Amino acid sequence: MNDLSDAAQRPGAEAFSHLGRSLEEIRSELGVDPVSVQSIRDPAVYELEREKIFKRTWLKVATDQELPEKGDYKVKELPVADASVLIVRGKDGKVRAFHNVCTHRGNKVVPTSGFETFGKSRANVLACRFHGWVFSTDGPLRSVPMESGFGKLDKACLGLREIACDSWEGFVFINFADPPEQSLAEYLGDFGKLFSGYPYNEATTAFRYSTVLECNWKVALYAFSEGYHVPTIHAGSLPGFRGIEHSDFKLIGPHASSTIYGLGMESAESTGQFAGVLHANPDQGPRPDLLPPGINPKRRPEFQFELPNIFPNFLIHLAAGCGYPGIAFFTHQFWPLDHGRTLWEGINYFRPARNAAERVAQFHINALHRNAWLEDTGTMEDTFTGIRSGAIDNMLLMDQEFMIRHADRSQHAYLAR
Amino acid sequence: MTDTMQMPRGFEDLAGLAAEWAGPSENARSEVRWNASAADFKAFYDAMMPRLPDVLAELGRTTLEEMDIARTNLFSLAAAFAEAAPHHELYGGSSEVPFSFSARRFVPGHGDACSWATDFR
Numbered sequence A: 001m002n003d004l005s006d007a008a009q010r011p012g013a014e015a016f017s018h019l020g021r022s023l024e025e026i027r028s029e030l031g032v033d034p035v036s037v038q039s040i041r042d043p044a045v046y047e048l049e050r051e052k053i054f055k056r057t058w059l060k061v062a063t064d065q066e067l068p069e070k071g072d073y074k075v076k077e078l079p080v081a082d083a084s085v086l087i088v089r090g091k092d093g094k095v096r097a098f099h100n101v102c103t104h105r106g107n108k109v110v111p112t113s114g115f116e117t118f119g120k121s122r123a124n125v126l127a128c129r130f131h132g133w134v135f136s137t138d139g140p141l142r143s144v145p146m147e148s149g150f151g152k153l154d155k156a157c158l159g160l161r162e163i164a165c166d167s168w169e170g171f172v173f174i175n176f177a178d179p180p181e182q183s184l185a186e187y188l189g190d191f192g193k194l195f196s197g198y199p200y201n202e203a204t205t206a207f208r209y210s211t212v213l214e215c216n217w218k219v220a221l222y223a224f225s226e227g228y229h230v231p232t233i234h235a236g237s238l239p240g241f242r243g244i245e246h247s248d249f250k251l252i253g254p255h256a257s258s259t260i261y262g263l264g265m266e267s268a269e270s271t272g273q274f275a276g277v278l279h280a281n282p283d284q285g286p287r288p289d290l291l292p293p294g295i296n297p298k299r300r301p302e303f304q305f306e307l308p309n310i311f312p313n314f315l316i317h318l319a320a321g322c323g324y325p326g327i328a329f330f331t332h333q334f335w336p337l338d339h340g341r342t343l344w345e346g347i348n349y350f351r352p353a354r355n356a357a358e359r360v361a362q363f364h365i366n367a368l369h370r371n372a373w374l375e376d377t378g379t380m381e382d383t384f385t386g387i388r389s390g391a392i393d394n395m396l397l398m399d400q401e402f403m404i405r406h407a408d409r410s411q412h413a414y415l416a417r
Numbered sequence B: 001m002t003d004t005m006q007m008p009r010g011f012e013d014l015a016g017l018a019a020e021w022a023g024p025s026e027n028a029r030s031e032v033r034w035n036a037s038a039a040d041f042k043a044f045y046d047a048m049m050p051r052l053p054d055v056l057a058e059l060g061r062t063t064l065e066e067m068d069i070a071r072t073n074l075f076s077l078a079a080a081f082a083e084a085a086p087h088h089e090l091y092g093g094s095s096e097v098p099f100s101f102s103a104r105r106f107v108p109g110h111g112d113a114c115s116w117a118t119d120f121r
């Protein structure tokens, strides 16, 4: 099952065979012992995670397609780093990240509402509303009202405070460390190679959901990191989903990945019709040929999606329309707001509808998937309450929960640095 | 919503259903769905399912940009059905997904956007 070093592989897959792990290898590398829930329960661990993980690793904060034109910006509130982050495409077309903090006295340059704020700067400048300092979208301070009243002001040193920012396959990442210990490419390492080459930027129809969960961020992350729960928690929304197999385990530095195989996604009669609409379009339909070569290397027809865990808080489920009809990929992200509160973001990405029927079909598939997410999120607050009660000290993890075991290890490695 | 809605030729019989279910955005349709009973879902399903192939064929002949008012109404009805059908087929007529998180706590980023907008996200 987990053997990626076989002769019948797609060309190019051999470059990734060193990432694959058999069940025996997973067990011997990661162990089979129970894993302590202390790091979920203990607020002091959360304070360490903020400093040693979230302020030192590369964090996905935007996508290229959210900022298609010069002057487009997004502000992301990141309480985990006590930061409001402005991500903006400058006049030169480059995406940069800055603290959304006016260098005059600290007001937000872009006022925000909610966790994400989108906007456009038409003249490629952003003005602070407090006293009117004006910054260009690539950072420098442009103008200061009544500048002579300051006596002395070195405008050259008063640009927006930049945060390290880089992108990979259209996903924009930041790193609060100054400077980061590794480049984004080094940090993603073989994960970046394994997942590269898919036309992510063509899937521009995004259905985005978010909610605030009263649980530690790792409880939410872990619930989306394994396939063990699928036949039970999703019995309501995926009754025909059968032959579920979670395999092709891969360990990739602090990251990991695996594959969900299965059948029967289209069991309901209406779903069959909506899926038919999407599958009639070769762009929406299953496109296993677009999968990077290391993913589903044996071209198994039951491939549903690749299920990775990108340290510390990001998942890209790459499906290429093979699982939920029409879904190119979907992402999850888990942002701590506090030790016991988490902002979850789930986004379904489709290629644009050619006609109105395809858009309707996308709404159906999106609703099915959203409803499965409602089943997933339904466990999280109860799990956290249970862990906080002190009734259990350990999690017992089976093979399909290996990414939880691995994430716990990666976290400990970062906390120990 | 008015109690009759203009529909494309050949789909006039769906005007009453559209008045009941169609909404321009996901949030508008969710509000209707959350207040529906098992009998409402069944009636919608029984009336709409036999027409679905024709509805999808009609909508397949128009792009999102070129829909007139009648087709936009048909689109909104079809979107409502796309979202409501699982409640009849899979959730036993419940307006909630059984054993799940409260749907009202999920915030769709595109919730108030017109569902036919081409720059939809």
Ligand code: FES
Pocket (backbone or CB within 6 Å): A102, A103, A104, A105, A106, A107, A128, A129, A130, A131, A132, A133
């Ligand atoms: S704080 Fe921004 S101009 Fe004064």
Ligand SMILES: [Fe+2]
Pocket (backbone or CB within 6 Å): A223, A224, A229, A230, A234, A372, A376
């Ligand atoms: Fe799930």
